[in-house]
Amino acid sequence: MVVIRLSRGGSKARPFFNIVVSDKRNRRDGRFIERIGFYNPIATAAEESIRIAQDRLTYWVGVGAQASPTVERLIKQAGKKAAA
Template sequence: MSVKIRLQRHGKKGKPFYWVVAADARSKRDGKYLEKIGTYNPNTNPATVDLNLDAAVQWLHNGAQPTDTARAILSYKGALLKHHLDGGVRKGALTQEQADAKLTAWIEAKAGKVDAKKDGLTKAQSDAKAKAFKAETAANEKRIAAQTEAAKAPEAVVEEEVAAEAETPAAEENTEETEA
């Protein structure tokens, strides 16, 4: 029986969510599996991967072949590196402590890179929000200024009419005095 480590699709239409499973190569994509190893959610940025590292490495030791996407996920989480280091320990090239130290250092470096990306995305998102807020504030100020000018314009017209009416009777009086 040939065993594959592959993705099993879950989630709704347009919002995929995957389980990483070890399954018989002859079973259907979403069918029977031997063991659930983890989950993969590509909808988040960066993608969320939750993987049982020891179970994945055990299946790799037993000869399970990952699919291309599953291989990328296993590599991302360090399962392939641990499998490789365990092979070195079996051959006597290094001790278990050295292998564990290398794996821990790699995982910490990877976590630092992921955190840096998350911080960069958060900073970009907050900068975009601040820029949008400034633009909205400027638009609101323009709108308020236009409304106040529009409100002043009828008042000015009324004031001009009042002033014109005030001048008109005085002019009529002047005309009457000239005629007399």
């Protein structure tokens, strides 16, 4: 199964996450199919905290990829931010 999930990057105590499309059997930070965005939980007000390529997200959901619960929450958060 193909999933849309977070892949952790950054250094100790400074997390940075890539939003990736991956096979469920691969490790969290392992091989992925495509990077469709990022999430920076410690971004300041002047920095961009989340970016998702909506066209690629729509494509992958259309072909059957399932988003993790955290990514679902981030998608809703990004949608609210875009509407505001």
